[in-house]
Amino acid sequence: xxxxxxxxxxxxxxxxxxxxxxxxxxxxxxxxxxxxxxxxxxxxxxxxxxxxxxxxxxxxxxxxxxxxxxxxxxxxxxxxxxxxxxxxxxxxxxxxxxxxxxxxxxxxxxxxxxxxxxxxxxxxxxxxxxxxxxxxxxxxxxxxxxxxxxxxxxxxxxxxxxxxxxxxxxxxxxxxxxxxxxxxxxxxxxx
Amino acid sequence: xxxxxxxxxxxxxxxxxxxxxxxxxxxxxxxxxxxxxxxxxxxxxxxxxxxxxxxxxxxxxxxxxxxxxxxxxxxxxxxxxxxxxxxxxxxxxxxxxxxxxxxxxxxxxxxxxxxxxxxxxxxxxxxxxxxxxxxxxxxxxxxxxxxxxxxxxxxxxxxxxxxxxxxxxxxxxxxxxxxxxxxxxxxxxxxxxxxxxxxxxxxxxxxxxxxxxxxxxxxxxxxxxxxxxxxxxxxxxxxxxxxxxxxxxxxxxxxxxxxxxxxxxxxxxxxxxxxxxxxxxxxxxxxxxxxxxxxxxxxxxxxxxxxxxxxxxxxxxxxxxxxxxxxxxxxxxxxxxxxxxxxxxxxxxxxxxxxxxxxxxxxxxxxxxxxxxxxxxxxxxxxxxxxxxxxxxxxxxxxxxxxxxxxxxxxxxxxxxxxxxxxxxxxxxxxxxxxxxxxxxxxxxxxxxxxxxxxxxxxxxxxxxxxxxxxxxxxxxxxxxxxxxxxxxxxxxxxxxxxxxxxxxxxxxxxxxxxxxxxxxxxxxxxxxxxxxxxxxxxxxxxxxxxxxxxxxxxxxxxxxxxxxxx
Numbered sequence: 001x002x003x004x005x006x007x008x009x010x011x012x013x014x015x016x017x018x019x020x021x022x023x024x025x026x027x028x029x030x031x032x033x034x035x036x037x038x039x040x041x042x043x044x045x046x047x048x049x050x051x052x053x054x055x056x057x058x059x060x061x062x063x064x065x066x067x068x069x070x071x072x073x074x075x076x077x078x079x080x081x082x083x084x085x086x087x088x089x090x091x092x093x094x095x096x097x098x099x100x101x102x103x104x105x106x107x108x109x110x111x112x113x114x115x116x117x118x119x120x121x122x123x124x125x126x127x128x129x130x131x132x133x134x135x136x137x138x139x140x141x142x143x144x145x146x147x148x149x150x151x152x153x154x155x156x157x158x159x160x161x162x163x164x165x166x167x168x169x170x171x172x173x174x175x176x177x178x179x180x181x182x183x184x185x186x187x188x189x190x191x
Numbered sequence: 192x193x194x195x196x197x198x199x200x201x202x203x204x205x206x207x208x209x210x211x212x213x214x215x216x217x218x219x220x221x222x223x224x225x226x227x228x229x230x231x232x233x234x235x236x237x238x239x240x241x242x243x244x245x246x247x248x249x250x251x252x253x254x255x256x257x258x259x260x261x262x263x264x265x266x267x268x269x270x271x272x273x274x275x276x277x278x279x280x281x282x283x284x285x286x287x288x289x290x291x292x293x294x295x296x297x298x299x300x301x302x303x304x305x306x307x308x309x310x311x312x313x314x315x316x317x318x319x320x321x322x323x324x325x326x327x328x329x330x331x332x333x334x335x336x337x338x339x340x341x342x343x344x345x346x347x348x349x350x351x352x353x354x355x356x357x358x359x360x361x362x363x364x365x366x367x368x369x370x371x372x373x374x375x376x377x378x379x380x381x382x383x384x385x386x387x388x389x390x391x392x393x394x395x396x397x398x399x400x401x402x403x404x405x406x407x408x409x410x411x412x413x414x415x416x417x418x419x420x421x422x423x424x425x426x427x428x429x430x431x432x433x434x435x436x437x438x439x440x441x442x443x444x445x446x447x448x449x450x451x452x453x454x455x456x457x458x459x460x461x462x463x464x465x466x467x468x469x470x471x472x473x474x475x476x477x478x479x480x481x482x483x484x485x486x487x488x489x490x491x492x493x494x495x496x497x498x499x500x501x502x503x504x505x506x507x508x509x510x511x512x513x514x515x516x517x518x519x520x521x522x523x524x525x526x527x528x529x530x531x532x533x534x535x536x537x538x539x540x541x542x543x544x545x546x547x548x549x550x551x552x553x554x555x556x557x558x559x560x561x562x563x564x565x566x567x568x569x570x571x572x573x574x575x576x577x578x579x580x581x582x583x584x585x586x587x588x589x590x591x592x593x594x595x596x597x598x599x600x601x602x603x604x605x606x607x608x609x610x611x612x613x614x615x616x617x618x619x620x621x622x623x624x625x626x627x628x629x630x631x632x633x634x635x636x637x638x639x640x641x642x643x644x645x646x647x648x649x650x651x652x653x654x655x656x657x658x659x660x661x662x663x664x665x666x667x668x669x670x671x672x673x674x675x676x677x678x679x680x681x682x683x684x685x686x687x688x689x690x691x692x693x694x695x696x697x698x699x700x701x702x703x704x705x706x707x708x709x710x711x712x713x714x715x716x717x718x719x720x721x722x723x724x725x726x727x728x729x730x731x732x733x734x735x736x737x738x739x740x741x742x743x744x745x746x747x748x749x750x751x752x753x754x755x756x757x758x
Contacts, residue, residue, distance in 0.1 A: 024270070028266060031262070031266065032262070035259075035262050039255070039259055040255040043255045043256075044255065053256075057256050057260070061260065061262060061265055064262060065262070065265045065266060065269050068266055068269055069269050069272075072269075072270070133240060133244075134240065134243050134244040134247055135244070137240055137241055137244035138244040138245070138247075141241075141244065141245065152241065152245075153245070155206070156241075156242060156245060160206075160208070161206070161208050176199065176202075176203060176208065177199070179202065180198055180199040180202050183198070183202060183234075183237070183238070183241070184198055186237070186241055187237050
């Protein structure tokens with residue numbers, strides 16, 4: 001089954017796409033594919049930054065609708081994934097400002113399937129040590145301030161310093177300082 | 192070289208966040224300075240470790256919604272907004288000096304409203320949509336005693352943590368008294384069938400008014416609807432009672448033309464099934480294949496072939512029965528070797544005369560043991576490599592997370608209990624290990640229950656039945672022991688908070704072991720989650736006031752399920 005058929009069956013595309021212009025139909029299809037692939041990740045990102053589940057669900061959908069609107073208006077989207085996380089991060093920052101809440105994060109240290117996969121390159125001892133290090137870093141990530149953690153996560157999504165700074169409403173040099181501080185603090189925890 | 196590079200300079204260089212001249216200066220410095228070069232490599236290695244940690248340890252969140260709400264309505268609204276000019280949205284009333292335009296405009300609006308009211312589909316509530324669909328589909332699929340309904344559906348199974356989905360096609364037949372699902376050796380169909388049976392839907396088609404009504408009832412919550420011109424999407428997010436049965440939600444696609452449910456998505460805690468109707472027809476008995484008719488009316492056609500019959504000489508049922516015998520013999524041997532405990536083993540039939548055992552995901556030592564055990568056995572094929580289509584959802588690997596350190600625990604009562612002299616060292620670890628033992632056995636039982644639901648167990652030969660019984664009894668015995676150990680271990684914790692774990696000793700519970708295996712696993716999983724939320728650095732921490740009563744209830748449910756298991 002091709003992606004369009006899957007998306008239609010999922011209800012992501014209107015059943016009848018003939019009423020849409022080819023460009024709009026293509027954007028809808030692309031957004032449907034991205035929604036399928038990234039909705040869980042965006043939702044986890046938002047709940048991880050303190051949004052309650054119901055609001056995170058709503059905001060997750062907003063992110064994809066915003067992307068669709070941007071595409072429709074002819075906006076230039078270089079990295080779709082980066083774009084999605086940028087909008088999601090803005091949502092999270094707006095939420096912090098509105099709620100003025102302090103965020104206490106505890107990461108899930110029960111390993112997921114990816115973490116359980118064995119790496120053929122490492123001996124069992126080295127694997128255990130590697131995972132233990134990852135676990136310590138994950139725990140330290142949870143202890144970072146919400147701004148520092150967001151800096152790290154957005155950089156992981158490929159955002160430039162100026163883009164991160166814009167989302168957080170700070171200068172580029174402040175964003176760089178936060179990023180360096182976060183990396184150094186994680187480094188201290190992992191050793 | 193005047194001085195070494197700072198961490199910030201290295202990171203900015205790595206990220207390309209410096210001016211062109213600064214980039215060149217640092218590049219030159221790195222070439223000249225071993226110390227900074229090594230430090231640069233360490234920084235890259237550290238960033239790789241951060242990436243791995245962020246990827247492998249999931250974020251602190253409630254599980255994502257299942258099923259996700261549909262996006263199409265929101266996209267339609269966005270499109271409408273985009274195509275309406277801004278001035279029309281901001282200034283809906285025309286200027287005063289163009290009153291005639293307003294008159295035309297109002298007339299146009301009135302006309303549009305009339306047209307819309309004629310063309311626009313009548314809005315209906317979720318309940319009303321379900322009622323109309325039930326009425327229409329019942330009329331469509333109603334059969335007399337001389338008729339048989341046949342349904343073909345496509346099933347897509349998506350495990351919650353697996354990246355891939357598995358598709359299968361299923362044909363089901365129904366008379367006024369019974370239903371038969373031609374699932375063959377396909378594990379997805381067999382698993383879905385077991386879920387239906389565990390919820391009392393033995394004699395139902397995969398997608399029928401009866402089925403829809405039952406699942407909605409099990410979800411136990413008010414449905415909601417979103418409408419398009421052609422269809423209505425009804426969603427039911429399960430209430431607490433539905434979730435206790437493992438059902439997270441039900442989504443239905445109702446077509447407006449003819450009020451017909453042509454798709455249903457069942458979301459369970461661990462897996463989602465999307466069932467899409469391909470065809471539903473009512474046939475007279477003369478048009479039903481005799482072997483299907485025999486399966487629907489067992490009194491007129493005994494199905495069980497003698498265990499000793501040759502594999503291919505007794506026709507379809509006989510061959511199948513012998514293959515079942517062979518599979519059961521192999522399962523029994525693997526069970527005796529202890530290879531069926533971590534959920535990694537995949538066993539399937541490859542007609543006409545082969546049973547395939549995929550041991551690729553077992554630990555190396557056990558893999559060798561299985562290869563030695565079955566390598567030379569006639570009719571058994573052992574696969575030691577990963578099958579191309581296999582998902583990773585079957586494996587059960589539970590990592591016992593670190594106990595929360597005292598500073599992580601917000602409740603001082605829990606800290607006092609865990610640090611008390613009466614509480615043994617490593618208490619949390621032992622509790623979680625006990626819980627893990629219970630889960631391991633119940634996973635094995637559930638896996639057997641899915642493979643051999645009651646109706647399929649009844650069709651086994653006496654030898655195969657006896658072997659299955661022996662495996663089940665063995666797992667049941669181990670489950671009872673592990674559950675008793677767990678109960679004993681957590682009793683002091685529960686008592687510390689003024690509760691007791693009371694077994695309902697006077698209650699006699701009966702039922703198929705398959706159902707007990709499924710419900711026992713659900714109870715054990717709830718208990719395990721509660722324990723982890725209470726005692727470890729969990730994503731969803733619980734206070735003792737919330738967690739202890741849940742723990743007591745979980746243990747009671749587990750006890751009830753374990754009682755049904757054979758002695």
